[in-house]
Amino acid sequence: MEHDIPAEPRDTAIEQLEALGLSTYAARTFVALVALGTGTARDVSQVSDVPRTRVYDAIDELHGRGLVDVLQSSPKEFWAISAETTSRSFEQQLEHRVDTLRTALQEIEPVERRAEQRGVWTVNGQAAVTNRVLEFFESADDEIVYMTVEALLTDEIIDGLSEAYERGVRIKLGGISREVQAHIQAEVPDAEIFESLWVWSDTPAGRLMMVDGRKTLASALVNGENATPSDPRSETAIWGEGTNNSLVVVLKAIFTWRLENLHDAE
Amino acid sequence: MEHDIPAEPRDTAIEQLEALGLSTYAARTFVALVALGTGTARDVSQVSDVPRTRVYDAIDELHGRGLVDVLQSSPKEFWAISAETTSRSFEQQLEHRVDTLRTALQEIEPVERRAEQRGVWTVNGQAAVTNRVLEFFESADDEIVYMTVEALLTDEIIDGLSEAYERGVRIKLGGISREVQAHIQAEVPDAEIFESLWVWSDTPAGRLMMVDGRKTLASALVNGENATPSDPRSETAIWGEGTNNSLVVVLKAIFTWRLENLHDAE
DNA sequence: TGTTTTGTGATTATACGGGTGACATCTGAT
DNA sequence: ATCAGATGTCACCCGTATAATCACAAAACA
Numbered sequence: 001m002e003h004d005i006p007a008e009p010r011d012t013a014i015e016q017l018e019a020l021g022l023s024t025y026a027a028r029t030f031v032a033l034v035a036l037g038t039g040t041a042r043d044v045s046q047v048s049d050v051p052r053t054r055v056y057d058a059i060d061e062l063h064g065r066g067l068v069d070v071l072q073s074s075p076k077e078f079w080a081i082s083a084e085t086t087s088r089s090f091e092q093q094l095e096h097r098v099d100t101l102r103t104a105l106q107e108i109e110p111v112e113r114r115a116e117q118r119g120v121w122t123v124n125g126q127a128a129v130t131n132r133v134l135e136f137f138e139s140a141d142d143e144i145v146y147m148t149v150e151a152l153l154t155d156e157i158i159d160g161l162s163e164a165y166e167r168g169v170r171i172k173l174g175g176i177s178r179e180v181q182a183h184i185q186a187e188v189p190d191a192e193i194f195e196s197l198w199v200w201s202d203t204p205a206g207r208l209m210m211v212d213g214r215k216t217l218a219s220a221l222v223n224g225e226n227a228t229p230s231d232p233r234s235e236t237a238i239w240g241e242g243t244n245n246s247l248v249v250v251l252k253a254i255f256t257w258r259l260e261n262l263h264d265a266e
Numbered sequence: 267m268e269h270d271i272p273a274e275p276r277d278t279a280i281e282q283l284e285a286l287g288l289s290t291y292a293a294r295t296f297v298a299l300v301a302l303g304t305g306t307a308r309d310v311s312q313v314s315d316v317p318r319t320r321v322y323d324a325i326d327e328l329h330g331r332g333l334v335d336v337l338q339s340s341p342k343e344f345w346a347i348s349a350e351t352t353s354r355s356f357e358q359q360l361e362h363r364v365d366t367l368r369t370a371l372q373e374i375e376p377v378e379r380r381a382e383q384r385g386v387w388t389v390n391g392q393a394a395v396t397n398r399v400l401e402f403f404e405s406a407d408d409e410i411v412y413m414t415v416e417a418l419l420t421d422e423i424i425d426g427l428s429e430a431y432e433r434g435v436r437i438k439l440g441g442i443s444r445e446v447q448a449h450i451q452a453e454v455p456d457a458e459i460f461e462s463l464w465v466w467s468d469t470p471a472g473r474l475m476m477v478d479g480r481k482t483l484a485s486a487l488v489n490g491e492n493a494t495p496s497d498p499r500s501e502t503a504i505w506g507e508g509t510n511n512s513l514v515v516v517l518k519a520i521f522t523w524r525l526e527n528l529h530d531a532e
Numbered sequence: 533t534g535t536t537t538t539g540t541g542a543t544t545a546t547a548c549g550g551g552t553g554a555c556a557t558c559t560g561a562t
Numbered sequence: 563a564t565c566a567g568a569t570g571t572c573a574c575c576c577g578t579a580t581a582a583t584c585a586c587a588a589a590a591c592a
Contacts, residue, residue, distance in 0.1 A: 013370035016363050021285070023549065035374045041569075051551065056570065066394025069387040069505075074558065075569060079387060083371035085397055087364050092393075094360045097282050098353050104279035105349035108301045121335040121345060127358075128332020131351055239335075289580070307538075317582065322539065340589065341538060 010035070020090060022061065025050050029058035030067055033080035040075040065089075119240065120247045126152070126235040129219050133209060134160045136239075140169045140211045145255050147174030148207040152219075152235075162187040174208075206235055208251065215241045216251040276301070286356060288327065291316050295324035296333055299346035306341040331355075385506065386513045392418070392501040395485050399475060400426045402505075406435045406477045411521050413440030414473040418485075418501075428453040440474075472501055474517065481507045482517040 010031050017027035032048035033039060041059075045052035059078055062068035067086060071077035081089070123129050130152075137144060137160040144164055148157075153176070165171050171191040176184060184191060206219030219237035240247030276297050283293035298314035299305060307325075311318035325344055328334035333352060337343040347355070389395050396418075403410060403426040410430055414423070419442070431437050437457040442450060450457060472485030485503035506513035 009370040009373040013367055013374065016367040016370065019287070019363055020360075020367070021287075025550075031371075031374065034371055035376070037376055053553085053570080053572090054551080063388075063390055066389065066391045066397065069389050069398075071385045071387050073385065077385065081397070082401075083368060083375045085401065086371060087368035089393070089397065090364050090367070091361075094364070095357075097285060098356050098360070101279060101282040101286070101356070102349060102353035104275040104282065105297075105300055105352060107275040108279065108297065109349045110301070110303050119337045119339065119343070121337050122329075123332065123335050124329055125332045127355070131332065131347070131355060132335075135351065291581075319539080319541090319584085320582075 020094075022065075023058070025054055025058040026061040029055055030062055030080060033062075033068060033078055034083065034086075036080075038071075038077055038079045040077055042075070044078065119245070120238050121240065123219075123237045123239065124235075129207075129217075129235050129237040130154070130156060132237065132239060133157065133207070133217060136209065136211045136215050136217065137161065137164050139215070140164050141167070142212045143170045143172070145172045145174070145210045146207070147209070149175060149205045150177060150180060152207055153180065158184065158187050161191070165189075165191070175205075206237065208255075210248075210251055210255050213252055214243055214248065215239070216245070216248045218247070218251065286360075288331075289324070291320055291324040292327040295321055296328055296346060299328075299334060299344055300349065300352075302346075304337075304343055304345045306343055308341070310344065385511070386504050387506065389485075389503045389505065390501075395473075395483075395501050395503040396420070396422060398503065398505060399423065399473070399483060402475065402477045402481050402483065403427065403430050405481070406430050407433070408478045409436040409438070409476075411438045411440070411476040412473070413475070415441060415471045416443060416446060418473055419446065424450065424453050427457070431455075431457070441471075472503065474521075476514075476517055476521050479518055480509055480514060481505070482511070482514045484513070484517065 013031045013034075014024070014027045017030060018024055022030070028048040028050050029044055032044045032050075036043055036047060039047075041052055041055040044050065044055045048055075050058060059068055059070065059076075062080075063070055066089065067081055069079045069081070071079065080086075123132055133146075134156065144161065146157075146161070161171055161173075165188045171188050173184065173188075173191050173193045176193055181193060184193070206221055207217070208219075209215075209217040217237055217239035219235050221234050222236050238247060242248060279297045279300075280290070280293045283296060284290055288296070294314040294316050295310055298310045298316075302309055302313060305313075307318055307321040310316065310321050314321075316324060325334055325336065325342075328346075329336055332355065333347055335345045335347070337345065346352075389398055399412075400422065410427065412423075412427070427437055427439075431454045437454050439450065439454075439457050439459045442459055447459060450459070472487055473483070474485075475481075475483040483503055483505035485501050487500050488502050504513060508514060
């Protein structure tokens with residue numbers, strides 16, 4: 001039910017190495033060398049399906065990155081560094097990259113960000129939506145109303161809620177099944193839970209959120225032709241900010257009505 | 267020079283974003299948006315020198331990655347997520363990549379690595395050489411002899427030595443100036459320090475290392491035409507392993523002679 | 533209404549990487 | 563010494579991706 005699991009760990013490794021910036025020849029060569037431990041160009045070529053004459057280029061690339069050592073003999077022999085060393089090397093390099101990026105971006109980032117305005121913004125992808133939700137959670141200082149399908153109630157989200165709760169923010173949760181409620185109560189004891197008012201329970205549901213009555217977000221799982229229902233990319237959200245924001249107005253109306261109805265029922 | 271030379275951080279940001287996989291248009295667009303906070307295609311185009319009609323494609327790319335939100339209006343407005351959120355997003359994604367890679371590589375890595383043999387291997391780049399040195403340090407269980415120019419005596423190296431020392435490995439250090447000795451003594455109290463027997467003191471010196479009399483490494487700083495002396499890429503090393511290894515034999519002879527000479531002098 | 537702005541699409545040019553082969557050199561066996 | 567196969571280096575082709583420009587219709591604006 002998960003997204004296609006690459007049959008071989010080799011394919012996974014190659015895929016990741018390519019994503020990390022290696023050419024496909026270099027990636028395939030390196031994976032072959034890791035499997036072999038050490039080998040000649042011909043060995044590598046046979047295992048990796050890289051044309052023999054191109055193994056040398058690939059080795060140059062890898063040697064330049066410090067991933068492969070070379071034995072100067074004839075035939076040349078190549079030696080791949082260990083999996084652990086490889087991973088640490090990449091981690092180090094990428095950490096440095098991101099740090100440099102962070103510093104540079106913070107320098108050009110205007111001090112005063114986010115002058116609220118009217119307008120409804122769109123976000124794509126589950127990770128991005130979650131980020132936005134968490135940012136809103138962090139900025140909350142009075143109340144969070146959050147309704148979600150359980151598939152999207154990850155630990156990240158629960159942590160965010162818990163943290164806000166510690167700060168004294170009131171939490172109102174919707175759409176949570178009884179089984180999960182126990183878990184939640186442990187993290188956020190006083191969360192007010194209003195069940196099953198998921199209006200569109202048949203449609204590809206997502207989340208609804210309102211923070212301090214000023215920031216709102218709504219998401220849905222849009223399944224394009226070629227998208228799996230569980231594809232993290234298939235979530236799309238809109239959000240708005242400011243008491244006069246159109247989305248805020250609408251969602252606030254809905255939530256207020258729902259929540260007051262709830263109170264009447266009690 | 268207070269606020270009129272922001273070109274510098276922008277370029278580094280663009281550079282890093284490209285290295286992390288964005289197209290140059292996307293990178294330039296994103297950096298422009300971070301500076302602007304929010305803006306239209308024309309705004310972005312003017313600031314970033316990206317052709318206006320291509321800004322939309324760049325935005326698509328960024329929106330797909332969750333780095334930019336879009337306001338559906340006319341003209342469309344674009345909004346870049348904060349520097350901090352951007353960095354965290356990349357960190358998360360890359361951490362995941364590296365973890366996947368590590369697991370996959372460890373699965374295909376043969377259990378018994380490194381059947382020692384004769385041969386002299388070459389390594390390029392200071393980072394790679396340091397990695398190799400640290401690996402050797404970790405594998406030491408009797409004695410480490412290490413001679414280096416101070417420029418290459420980083421904290422990493424000292425930590426590695428210190429750790430080995432804690433394990434009960436004897437440490438013999440060469441080429442260390444008196445000022446640095448104090449620092450070393452704090453980390454590795456009983457290190458035996460033999461000074462100034464740097465044979466090639468005029469040449470672009472690097473490091474000499476021997477571990478347990480079975481593993482040796484020698485490096486030099488080769489300054490190609492276009493390489494700065496301090497360029498981390500300009501270090502090249504050779505290493506060998508096994509008691510019969512030719513490099514091991516030679517270096518062991520040198521070290522033994524030097525160290526015994528030292529003892530005679532005392 | 534006419535004019536400018538905005539968004540989409542098509543188009544060209546170019547750089548890069550994957551893929552194939554020629555060829556001189558080296559190695560080892562006869 | 564000779565020869566066949568293996569080895570390493572180059573040169574080349576080709577498809578894709580992407581930078582870069584243009585044409586144009588729809589939309590906003592005055």
